Amino acid sequence: MSEEHIPMVRSHEKAASGFNGFLMLFVSLVLLGLCAFGVINGVRIADAGGSPATVLLSIVGGVLTLILWIGFYMIQPNQGVVITLFGEYRGTDRTEGLRWVWPWMGKNKVSVRSHNIHSERIKINDKRGNPIDVACNVVWRVKDTAQAVFDVDDYKEFVNIQIEAGLRTVGARHPYDDFEEDETTLRGSPDVVNSELQAELNERLSAAGVVVDEASLTHLAYASEIAGAMLRRQQAEAVIAARTKLVIGAVSMVEMALEKLSADGIVDLDNERRAAMVSNLMVVLCGERDVNPVVNAGSLYQ
Known part of the structure; x- marks a missing residue:
């Protein structure tokens, strides 16, 4: 099978095995205290003519303990941290508070809070080919952090582009207005149009692990030339x-x-x-x- 026909493997979020940051902070402080004591004691031994190995070992231990501090990170409510090990996805940590993983593991924070986007006014053609200006407001959030990070390059930019594409698709399905036939119109059926827009965006953004909670038209008018x-x-x-x-x-x-x-x-x-x-x-x-x-x-x- 050629490379162009190989389907992309979808990522799925799983729980990461992080550690309690406060416990690790206590351990690291104890280690630093022991290393400091070792340096002081080693200096005394060296002054008395003994070997400076204790000083060197204590300094190395202190440096390694400080390196361990790289593994600390904080998680606020409605945040997640995507953990990777040399490029391999190891899970997402959503436990609030101070957390710790091994320093060589990658940490990527992702907000799972609700985001609000008011799109720019764009010009589209309705079902009858009339040019109209439309804009919408969309409330969205990240549902699957693994998909948002690994399945698209920039999930926020992906959301912006798909909102415009979805708005164009839904706007072209219906006429702006209609007095002769009993059909769904952009101006006369806002609930139906908003529901279609939300469903269209959810379908488009599912590839990025994003869910749309609300979508509604905020501006609707004929283009200025007509x-x-x-x-x-x-x-x-x-x-x-x-x-x-x-x-x-x-x-x-x-x-x-x-x-x-x-x-x-x-x-x-x-x-x-x-x-x-x-x-x-x-x-x-x-x-x-x-x-x-x-x-x-x-x-x-x-």
Whole structure:
């Protein structure tokens, strides 16, 4: 199998075997005290004509004890330390407080706290090809420290790039607005769009061990070059939609009025008078101005 077809091995977080830092601090201080005592005692022996080996051994022991201090590290709440041994992953330590590992082991701190990113405004094309400006706010955190450190080069930069890519993908799925069809729109269905954006980002960022807790659009508008034209179109579509509902409601009300008049025997209208009443009622119900009633004091047929 060629190298280009070899799948990447996914990392998985496991617990590291670190030591209690306070205990190791106590041990190291005791060792330093013994080394200091050895130096002082060795100097006395050397002054008395004895061998200076004790001084040399104590100095070497003190230096080695100080080297052990390189293994100390601190972990705050919601932090993890990725431990490696000559490049090999040995686990992640999440125990809070002062910790210690062997000095030759690598230590890489990773924050597992929640991060908040407000993306830049980007220009995309919606489902109908209209250019729009969008931006989003994303709350994310590292779930698997091993994946974040070993499976991507820079997980923070990876998150930034994938947020923009996910925003473009979700924005292209739906139109900005729609008055004619009952479908999901970016402006009219924020809950649906936000849920899709969160799911899209979680799928993209799973490779870096990152989970998205919240994602929502914070800016949505037509691009400046078509904003005026689309506003006029939006207003026209709104007027048409409102007029359509108004006419349908008026026809229903006229039908109810005629049926009620006939059923109760209040008035008997021929076809011509029925048509005139329908016309008058439609004008009253669909007109934009207030109606000025005309009182007929004579017969209905005069």
